[in-house]
Amino acid sequence: MSDLSIEARSLSKHYGQLIAVDQLSFEVGAGEVLGFLGPNGAGKSTTMKMLTGFLPPTAGSALVNGHDIVENSLAARRCMGYLPEGAPAYGEMPVRAFLEFVARSRGFDGKSAVREADAAIDRLNLSSVPEQPIETLSKGFKRRVGLAQAILHDPRVLILDEPTDGLDPNQKHEVRDLIRDMSSDKIIIISTHILEEVHALCNRAMIIADGRLLVDDTPDGLIARSRYHEAVTLVVEHPEQVASALSELPQARKVELREGELTVFPREGAKLLEVITDAVRENAWAVSELRLEAGRLDEVFRQVTQGEMS
Numbered sequence: 597m598s599d600l601s602i603e604a605r606s607l608s609k610h611y612g613q614l615i616a617v618d619q620l621s622f623e624v625g626a627g628e629v630l631g632f633l634g635p636n637g638a639g640k641s642t643t644m645k646m647l648t649g650f651l652p653p654t655a656g657s658a659l660v661n662g663h664d665i666v667e668n669s670l671a672a673r674r675c676m677g678y679l680p681e682g683a684p685a686y687g688e689m690p691v692r693a694f695l696e697f698v699a700r701s702r703g704f705d706g707k708s709a710v711r712e713a714d715a716a717i718d719r720l721n722l723s724s725v726p727e728q729p730i731e732t733l734s735k736g737f738k739r740r741v742g743l744a745q746a747i748l749h750d751p752r753v754l755i756l757d758e759p760t761d762g763l764d765p766n767q768k769h770e771v772r773d774l775i776r777d778m779s780s781d782k783i784i785i786i787s788t789h790i791l792e793e794v795h796a797l798c799n800r801a802m803i804i805a806d807g808r809l810l811v812d813d814t815p816d817g818l819i820a821r822s823r824y825h826e827a828v829t830l831v832v833e834h835p836e837q838v839a840s841a842l843s844e845l846p847q848a849r850k851v852e853l854r855e856g857e858l859t860v861f862p863r864e865g866a867k868l869l870e871v872i873t874d875a876v877r878e879n880a881w882a883v884s885e886l887r888l889e890a891g892r893l894d895e896v897f898r899q900v901t902q903g904e905m906s
């Protein structure tokens with residue numbers, strides 16, 4: 597057993613009548629990169645604020661490396677880095693001054709605070725802007741400052757609330773690389789609205805809605821819940837004709853024509869790709885595209901959070 601762990605036990609947060617987080621229980625261990633998914637208002641940020649000791653739970657508890665986040669808040673916080681939603685506070689402070697301030701509040705003094713701040717500046721590629729007030733930085737740089745303060749004390753548990761939200765594609769890529777580089781010996785929890793991000797970064801995914809845990813699975817397991825999993829999609833001339841021919845296949849359960857694409861869904865356990873490529877060849881259909889579907893995460897997300905079948 598590793599000493600690295602997060603354990604949430606019936607964690608709840610009520611705001612008056614509103615139940616933002618409703619008896620959430622889960623455990624996370626070393627090497628896990630957990631993606632937190634859920635619609636707006638699902639309770640992701642509230643859960644992260646409780647885990648990081650910024651918000652007391654209404655009921656339940658959580659342990660970080662065995663330290664209770666309420667009873668032993670300081671010890672729990674010491675092993676954690678937290679990137680809150682949005683931009684870091686203290687916008688009027690220059691980057692280096694802010695990071696030195698954070699280093700001191702993390703217990704580094706004098707020279708070591710300066711050294712840690714400089715190291716964080718290096719790691720997050722902030723060396724072109726150390727004297728610039730944070731509020732005058734672009735979104736991407738602000739996010740890097742946020743990440744710099746989160747990792748400054750080299751925590752083994754990282755809680756990142758929408759780390760790539762609002763960044764351009766290059767910066768998204770850069771932040772994902774950074775997170776991936778750090779992930780091997782840590783626990784990382786990331787909230788995101790970008791479903792592909794879960795596939796790119798995480799080895800576990802949780803979907804929450806209305807403060808409740810709905811799904812806890814691997815990204816592959818999540819995608820396999822899609823009704824598109826193992827389906828075959830074609831773009832072909834005369835699709836109606838092809839659809840009616842393909843619906844005769846014993847392996848096909850259903851054929852759908854949507855927005856110019858023809859999708860064939862397999863019967864339980866049946867493999868479609870080979871029989872369909874054979875049929876295409878035999879009939880000389882004019883196919884411009886043919887693909888085996890892994891599944892569609894957006895559809896799984898909708899299905900799980902709204903009970904909707906597309």
Ligand SMILES: Nc1ncnc2c1ncn2[C@@H]1O[C@H](COP(=O)(O)OP(=O)(O)OP(=O)(O)O)[C@@H](O)[C@H]1O
Nearest residue numbers: 611614616634635636637638639640641642643681
């Ligand atoms: N301080 C507060 N007072 C009252 N209600 C709050 C407070 N903070 C959050 N809430 C409510 O709690 C619920 C959960 O909010 P939370 O910010 O945790 O959701 P989220 O999953 O992070 O959403 P998003 O994807 O939009 O960031 C929402 O209904 C929100 O309006």
Ligand SMILES: [Mg+2]
Nearest residue numbers: 640641642681
């Ligand atoms: Mg949020």
